[in-house]
Amino acid sequence: MSKTLSLRVTERQLAALERLKRRLSQHSIGGTLQLLLGEKLREAEYTYIIFRNTAAGRFAFVEGDPTGRLGDHDGRSRVRV
Structure with a gap:
């Protein structure tokens, strides 16, 4: 189940989100924010885990x-975070 939220961002933040959206091949800013929020919540829950491009x-x-990197040598994930 998902909920719709409203968020105010500055022009600078919006421009940064647009750049990140393209770099991560996301279809929308909402999708980019959802990805970043999910990663940040995992980082808060699991100490010493970070996400990198x-x-x-x-x-x-x-x-x-x-x-x-949390994965095997062939690139398959060993750990789900």
Whole structure:
């Protein structure tokens, strides 16, 4: 179940969201915000988990470990966060 929320953003934030939307290949700003909110909630729940953009897409990593991507060597996810 989902709910519709209203949010006010500055022009600067809107421009940044538009750029991020294109970079993440999202169809809408709402989809981009939903992705970012989901990631931030996971980061708040699981200490040391961060999300980063890579050439292969956006993935969860262990903070402070440059090779700490949460997945197997073939790119399949081992951990669902």
